[in-house]
Amino acid sequence: MTKSRLDEMETFAIVATTGSFSEAARRLGISPSAVSKLMTRLERRLGVRLINRSTHGLSLTAEGDSYSQSCRSILDTIEEAEAKICGIYTALKGTLRVSTSGAFAYHYIAPRLPAFRDRYPHIKVDILISDNLIDLVEERVDVALRIGMLKDSALHFRKIGTTATVYVAAPEYLGHAGTPKCLEDLADHNMLGYPLNHSRHSRENDDNVNFATDSGEMLRHLALQGLGIARMASFHVKNDLSEGRLVQILKNESAGSFDTITALFPAHRQPAPRISAFIDHLIETDKSTT
Known part of the structure; x- marks a missing residue:
C-alpha cells in the first residue's frame, strides 16, 4: 500500500x-x-x-x-x-470516543480520568452521555461502558469489575412509610426502577413501581425527593449515604448483591491500543478501589 x-x-x-x-x-x-x-x-x-x-x-x-x-x-x-x-504505550495518541450513562460518567469515570490523562497525555477522550446503549458503529463510538447484563451478541465485551447494589430511600419517605425489614415488605412500598426494556431492569416488585426512568441520575433524584425506594449502584449514592440524604435499608438482604461493569466494543475489529489502554486503566483502578 x-x-x-x-x-x-x-x-x-x-x-x-x-x-x-x-x-x-x-x-x-x-x-x-x-x-x-x-x-x-x-x-x-x-x-x-x-x-x-x-x-x-x-x-x-x-x-x-x-x-x-x-x-x-x-x-x-x-x-x-x-x-x-x-513498546512505548505512553506515546499512544488519538481520539477515544466513549459512550456511557450520565450517572456512571459522573460518579465512576470522571474520578478516574486525571490518572488516565497523566499516564496517556496524548489521548483525547470524547465522552458521549446516553442512558441507552446506542449503535456504536453508526455513532463511531470506540467503547461503551455500561452496568448490567450484555444483551447484544453483536458486541464484544470485557468485564471491568463489579459494583455493589443497595436499596436506598430518603429519611422523609421512611418517616411516613416505615422501614421495610425484609424483601417481602417491599410489596407494600412505593418502588422506583428502570423501564422493562432497560438492561438494569429488575422484575422484582414490578407491580408497585410508581416511577420508572432510563436515567440512573434521575432515579437518584426521585429517591432524594422521597418518592420511594430505589435499588442503585453503591458508588452512585455513596456521598448521599455518608451525608444522610439517603438511608441504606435491607442491608442483610442486599449483602453480596453485585452488578457487572462492562466495556462493549464492535465485534468486527480488534480494539485499538488506545481503547485497550483505557479499558485496562479502568480495570486497574477498579481493583484498587474495591
Missing part, C-alpha cells in the same frame, strides 16, 4: 468522524482545499461517491459509511502494530 493511499484513508477517516473538511484540515495541519482535493482524488480512484456535499454540510453515502469502517479498522491495526514494536 502506497503512502498516498494511506494518506487518503487517514484523511477520509477523520472527515467521516468530524463531518467537516475544515475540522479535518485543522487536525491534519493542512488546508481545507487540500482535504477536498484528497477526497475527490480518493473518490475518483475508487470510482464511487463516498461523501454527499451540500450547503448544509457533509454526509456519508452508504458506500462511504462502509468504507470509513474499513479505514478505521486498517488504521487501528497499523497503530497497534507500531505500538507493539515500539
